[in-house]
Amino acid sequence: MSGVAARAAERTYAAVMNVPERPMRWAQARMGTGRFAWLFVAPNLAIFGIFTFLPIAIDFIYAFTGGPELMPADRAFTGLANLRELLSCGNYLNPNTCTRDIFWDGVWNTLRFVVLQVGLMILFSLITALVLNRKVIGRGFFRAAFFYPVLLSPVVVALIWKWILQRYGVLNAVVTDVGLHPVDWLLNGTSAFSWTVFVSIWAHMGFYTLILLAGLQAIPADIYEAAAMDAAPPWRTFRRITLPLLMPSLLVVLVLGLIRAVQIFDEVYVLTGGGPGTATTYLVQFIYQTGFAAQVREYGLAAAASLLLATVLLVLTLVQLRATRGTR
Amino acid sequence: MTTAAQLLTARRGRFRADWTDWVSYAYLILGVIVMFGPVLWLFASSFKSEAGLNQFPPTLLPWQPAQVQIAGQPAPLPLFHVLTGPHAGEDLAEVRRIGLMAQLLDPKSPNQVIRLRTNTIKPAMQMRAAWDNYTGLFSKFNFLRYLFNSVFITVVATLITLLINSMAAFALSKYRFRGRDGVFLLMIATLMIPPTIILVPNFLIASALGLVNSLWGVILPGVATPTGVFLLRQYMLTLPDDLIEAARMDNASEWRIYWRIVLPLSAPALAVLAIFSVMWRWNEFLWPLIVLTRNEHFTLPLALYSFQGELTTSWNYILSMTIITLLPVTIIFILLQRRITQGIASAGVK
Numbered sequence: 001m002s003g004v005a006a007r008a009a010e011r012t013y014a015a016v017m018n019v020p021e022r023p024m025r026w027a028q029a030r031m032g033t034g035r036f037a038w039l040f041v042a043p044n045l046a047i048f049g050i051f052t053f054l055p056i057a058i059d060f061i062y063a064f065t066g067g068p069e070l071m072p073a074d075r076a077f078t079g080l081a082n083l084r085e086l087l088s089c090g091n092y093l094n095p096n097t098c099t100r101d102i103f104w105d106g107v108w109n110t111l112r113f114v115v116l117q118v119g120l121m122i123l124f125s126l127i128t129a130l131v132l133n134r135k136v137i138g139r140g141f142f143r144a145a146f147f148y149p150v151l152l153s154p155v156v157v158a159l160i161w162k163w164i165l166q167r168y169g170v171l172n173a174v175v176t177d178v179g180l181h182p183v184d185w186l187l188n189g190t191s192a193f194s195w196t197v198f199v200s201i202w203a204h205m206g207f208y209t210l211i212l213l214a215g216l217q218a219i220p221a222d223i224y225e226a227a228a229m230d231a232a233p234p235w236r237t238f239r240r241i242t243l244p245l246l247m248p249s250l251l252v253v254l255v256l257g258l259i260r261a262v263q264i265f266d267e268v269y270v271l272t273g274g275g276p277g278t279a280t281t282y283l284v285q286f287i288y289q290t291g292f293a294a295q296v297r298e299y300g301l302a303a304a305a306s307l308l309l310a311t312v313l314l315v316l317t318l319v320q321l322r323a324t325r326g327t328r
Numbered sequence: 329m330t331t332a333a334q335l336l337t338a339r340r341g342r343f344r345a346d347w348t349d350w351v352s353y354a355y356l357i358l359g360v361i362v363m364f365g366p367v368l369w370l371f372a373s374s375f376k377s378e379a380g381l382n383q384f385p386p387t388l389l390p391w392q393p394a395q396v397q398i399a400g401q402p403a404p405l406p407l408f409h410v411l412t413g414p415h416a417g418e419d420l421a422e423v424r425r426i427g428l429m430a431q432l433l434d435p436k437s438p439n440q441v442i443r444l445r446t447n448t449i450k451p452a453m454q455m456r457a458a459w460d461n462y463t464g465l466f467s468k469f470n471f472l473r474y475l476f477n478s479v480f481i482t483v484v485a486t487l488i489t490l491l492i493n494s495m496a497a498f499a500l501s502k503y504r505f506r507g508r509d510g511v512f513l514l515m516i517a518t519l520m521i522p523p524t525i526i527l528v529p530n531f532l533i534a535s536a537l538g539l540v541n542s543l544w545g546v547i548l549p550g551v552a553t554p555t556g557v558f559l560l561r562q563y564m565l566t567l568p569d570d571l572i573e574a575a576r577m578d579n580a581s582e583w584r585i586y587w588r589i590v591l592p593l594s595a596p597a598l599a600v601l602a603i604f605s606v607m608w609r610w611n612e613f614l615w616p617l618i619v620l621t622r623n624e625h626f627t628l629p630l631a632l633y634s635f636q637g638e639l640t641t642s643w644n645y646i647l648s649m650t651i652i653t654l655l656p657v658t659i660i661f662i663l664l665q666r667r668i669t670q671g672i673a674s675a676g677v678k
Contacts, residue, residue: 019586024583036582040499041511043492047552051530052518058529128359131352136649145360148367151657151668155612155629159367159636159650163373163643170369173385202363207672216672234348263524266613270633284524284614291528292618303528307618310525317520 040090047212052208062303075300084305098260105278105307106286113197113264113282118257121201121208128205129212143213147206154266157203162186165195186272189279196268196280197324203267204260208253215249216242255320262312283309367654374647381643394454396421398438407452408432409658415442419452463650469645473624474631475652477543478610481627486605489556490598496552497560498586502572512561519554523615532618545619546612546627556601563597564590600671601655605663610657628653 028036058072063082065075090097093103132143149157164171165185172182183195184190219242265284268274274281274289283305291302362568373381373390380392395404400422406419410513420432420442430449432442467470499505523530530549531540539545567590575585591598613629620626624636632653636646661668 020583020587021581033582034503034505037499037503037505040495040586043550044515044557045511046497047492047548048515048518050533051549051552052526053519055526055533057522057528058532064527072532082361082385100422127355127526131355134349136352136356142356142360143669144661145364147669148658148661149363149437149659151607151611152367152654153629153657154613154655156611156650159632159646160370162369162636163647164366168382168384168386170386176385191518206363210669210673255373259522263522265524270613270636272348281637282668287524287527288614288618292531299528302666306525306528313522313525314520 003060046232059303059306063307064300066300068298070297072134078300083151083308086304086308100301102278102281102289103286106281106283109193109281110262110283112193112265114258114261117197117200117261117264118254120197121205121257122250122253124201125205125208125212126250128209129216132209132213132217141209146209149203151204152203154203155270157199158267158270160201161195161199176199177206186261187276191229192272192276192280196264199267199271200264204257208257211253211256212246212249215246219245252320255316259313259316259320262309262316336408344432351354353462370647373652374461374651375457375459376644377456377460378642378644379456381647382434389455390457391453392458393456394419394452398433398435399539400438405433407435407454408449409452410444410449412448413444416446420444420449422449434600450505451636458644462642462652465652469621469631469649470626471631471649474626474628477625478627478629478653481546481616482606482609484543485551486602486611488547488551489605490602491550493556493589493601494560494594494598495586496557497564498590500557501564501567501588503560512557515552515554515557517554518552523550527614527618530615540619541622541625542619543625546616549615550608550612555604555606559601560594560597563594567593583587598668603660603671606660607657629670 009074020217024039031039047270061072061075064077064079065072066078066081067075069075071231085099086103088099089104090093092098095108098104100209128146132139132146136142152160163169166172167182167184171185176182183191185195194276223241223245224237227241232240263284264282265288268282270290272280274285285311287302287305290298333408341484344499355398365532372390373386376390376394379523380387383391387525394407396407401423405423407419408422410416410418410420418434421435421438423431423433423441425431425446428446429443430446432444432494434440434442496515501507534540534549537545539548571589571593572585575589580588611629612627613633617633619630623634628649632649634647635649
């Protein structure tokens with residue numbers, strides 16, 4: 001009985017899998033084999049066209065028009081007004097003098113965040129990769145442990161740390177145990193900022209460690225053997241062999257890290273909501289808030305900020321392309 | 329003992345651990361605690377009742393104030409452990425407190441009221457896993473709906489991603505046609521356009537197509553991925569063209585060649601892309617946050633986000649929901665760890 005059912009299921013499966021066969025054969029006969037290739041790329045190109053290339057064009061329309069209307073046709077052309085509003089500042093170092101102070105808060109916060117987060121993350125990824133590249137017992141386990149947080153949803157990451165950092169959380173229990181006063185970690189600007197840096201390093205460093213580890217393992221062992229023959233001290237081996245040969249991987253990690261860090265949003269938004277005040281409000285959150293979360297949705301301003309962000313990312317990506325071309 | 333230590337610290341060529349080994353292991357163990365500890369802490373906390381969660385300092389295991397039901401009393405009474413006096417060592421139930429005096433009952437002979445100073449008693453604790461944190465998700469929240477939405481988006485999006493990206497990769501690796509290199513460059517160029525910078529126009533397009541507040545609005549924009557095309561194309565380039573020529577000789581249609589020959593042979597690369605796609609979709613946050621505004625469409629991350637913002641929702645359900653959200657990813661990782669790390673190291677993407 002089950003044999004019959006299994007055979008029937010198999011036959012149905014085969015029949016279903018064969019469904020596209022007939023129309024496809026017909027299309028091939030009509031189009032000819034050469035042009036048929038376009039049919040294979042068509043779905044992909046359509047999605048890219050509708051959800052990536054068309055939006056870029058619309059981004060420009062939004063950036064140069066004003067008003068709360070969503071449909072581009074209803075929007076009034078305002079020229080550079082959006083960009084001017086974003087960029088007009090009494091003193092660029094002091095966001096309070098800017099027309100859009102939150103935008104400049106976001107710019108400076110993002111800059112500080114990127115420098116700290118990427119710098120520290122590469123440092124720790126490098127150390128971890130170097131340690132994992134030694135002959136350690138249980139390397140697979142340690143590598144997995146460092147990599148695990150990379151797979152977690154940013155919301156999960158944020159909640160894990162929110163639970164630890166809350167007023168009556170485990171970190172404050174440790175702090176009181178040592179005899180200090182408990183701290184509201186996320187209610188103080190400097191401390192909240194530092195924690196967003198830490199949490200995003202925690203969540204992402206496994207990925208960069210993996211790339212650096214692959215780079216380390218690609219360095220031929222005989223070079224090290226030659227260095228050992230010459231009795232080169234470890235520090236010199238590291239500076240003269242490991243570091244130069246790892247440079248391409250480090251460059252990739254640096255640029256990828258920068259591209260990601262500039263776009264930081266998810267985990268920080270759930271962890272701190274951008275606060276306290278605007279201490280952890282970063283650029284993408286500004287775009288999200290002006291475009292979607294505000295009472296009056298200012299699509300034009302959000303799009304103009306997106307274009308500014310896109311310019312930064314474009315430069316970074318071009319640097320990355322140059323860097324990877326060197327390695328491949 | 330010494331041999332075990334030697335074995336543990338053995339390195340190629342010599343049998344002595346130098347200080348760098350100890351530093352390495354210390355670093356790694358500290359690293360495991362920092363990277364893995366927070367997740368374990370959350371897991372342990374997710375079995376605590378609300379009362380247990382409000383305790384400070386917190387305990388690792390789900391200890392919570394014990395209660396006892398006594399005949400003649402309307403509600404369960406909290407149990408207290410007596411520290412000093414004639415009743416020292418006994419566990420008594422507290423009926424009420426007046427000033428510094430507590431009125432207690434012995435659960436074994438509940439007729440006699442015992443009066444003790446409150447500083448001579450302390451709450452009796454008992455260890456009990458609060459399974460209600462998990463079962464309550466189903467009865468008190470729309471949890472099955474969120475779970476279904478997340479699973480639906482993940483599965484459907486991954487299937488479409490595999491299909492259309494492998495089709496494109498097939499054409500780009502096995503055909504010569506005018507504009508092929510242009511198409512490939514165009515697709516790779518989309519790597520330079522991260523979703524964060526086209527949020528506003530994509531919202532317009534989604535609403536024009538009627539995709540706002542629809543799961544398809546989350547699925548469709550991301551199904552074509554440059555990473556996927558690149559990964560699959562590189563793999564398909566290694567498949568011998570003779571296979572395809574032989575199939576053409578047998579009068580197989582081009583679709584059949586793709587569907588029956590190239591696709592099965594590309595299984596390893598498809599598996600890597602499938603894993604990536606599942607991770608992306610299961611964890612996605614910003615775009616669903618914009619497209620899905622109604623509670624009934626929420627995915628697990630969205631539900632988690634919206635609950636943690638409400639003051640009325642208690643942490644115990646947030647914790648258990650967080651655990652359920654990270655569980656599938658964790659299981660996939662445990663099963664496919666090697667493949668995931670290799671895929672990431674070779675493709676350089678996440």
